[in-house]
Amino acid sequence: MTPLQDGLSFEHVSQRVERLPLAADRRPHVTIRGLSKRFDNTVIYDKFDLDIPRGELISIFGPNGCGKSTLINIIAGLIPADAGQVLFDGMLLKEIKFGYVFQNYREALFPWLTALDNICYPLKMMKVPNDERRARTEKLVARLGIKLNLGLFPYQMSGGQQQLVSIMRALVVEPEILFLDEPFSALDYEMTLFMREQLQRLFMESGTTMVLVSHDLEEAVYLADRVLLLSRYPARVADFTPVAAPRPRGLSTLSEPEFVRTKAHCLNVFQREVRRS
């Protein structure tokens, strides 16, 4: 067993996990039409259109400040668009269940609640009875194969464990879509590698559509079914690159010729967009 921080180990995440079949149809899960957003005089999006396929993990990558976080924040309803429409299978955000994982897990968890109570919290807001809340949370943790003492408070957990609790809290409501804004950027490298495997496992287990903002091209390609490459603002889709590598992906994936080619292609598109400014 490869020991990691505070009782987490690589062993259980390295088990081969069979990928749940994707939904047979490839109709878009999210449709974005005519999205416009400006901050002061800066136009970040101008009549932006995008389809996000169902059951895929989409990484968003692009030049600094191009509008990656703005895009997921608008889709997730955290900030308003100036114009345009975002629909989820034809429904509005308020009609669906979704989750959001913030970069700053330290501020995202309630420090006075245990891991279990943090994860249960959204169910409490949904007025799910206490017994059922606990049962659903324990079932989720067991299903995901995560070894974590749920009686610990955030200050007793490593950064990775806290972020894992944040992700489980987002998943406990069985969201149709999960948004993650640079979820690992505050973690050290060892924990980042571990958490990538955890996220891949969660994605394969749940089949939830996921939209991830990443600053790390290798991470963006490694985790994604497709990489959304944005131009500088006003942002447009520079490319929406499919990543063909089979799952579960591991360290050997990084040196496979197809993976290396895909990453090089994304880097070329990125550099073209950076030079365009």
Ligand SMILES: Nc1ncnc2c1ncn2[C@@H]1O[C@H](COP(=O)(O)OP(=O)(O)OP(=O)(O)O)[C@@H](O)[C@H]1O
């Ligand atoms: N609330 C705001 N008020 C004014 N300008 C903002 C606001 N939020 C974002 N911006 C600006 O809009 C642009 C896009 O911001 P956003 O955070 O979406 O970019 P990003 O691609 O996620 O950035 P980064 O690569 O730095 O993470 C940036 O130039 C940013 O300075």
